[in-house]
Amino acid sequence: MTTSPGSSATASRPACRVVPGSSLTLEEATLGAGTGAAGPDGRVRQQFALVFAGPDGLPQGTWQVRHDALGDTALFLVPVGPGRYEAAFA
Template identity: 50%
Template sequence: MLETFTADTFRPLLEERFELVVDEETRFEVELTEVTESGTPGAERRSQFALVFSGPTDPILPQRIYGLEHPQLGSFYLFLVPIAAGRYEAVFT
């Protein structure tokens, strides 16, 4: 599924909420706040892009792979990196 995602997949979902799954018992609501596309092609000749989500500041979640759920996209996994308090980035190359 990730290989089909592009920046255009996420642009209509700006300011929408996603459910971030830490484990079976721990979930957080996060909001997609930025979609940034690079002009440089990445793997498979698709454009590279990054997503930034606003989420919990306490606890600050460590970088790792998290499950995300959204009504339109379903369930998928992303590697998220904390970039500031309450801000998490996923980069697609």
């Protein structure tokens, strides 16, 4: 998933009620200090995290995220502050 800060996506949770106002805005993308384990192709992966702004109170869990240009993907979102959610990749 490649996009830039300020782009918007919508989120819904499979098998759960859609939370009203569940629009997310990418606030930051940061690279981790270390590298992750080797992927299925044997290459080492770079760790990174995405932080989104959204409505308060979304529970931690896997959410289906839709972006107009990038399409649909599932992200595990963790609340990291009021109206802020992180998806970390290793």
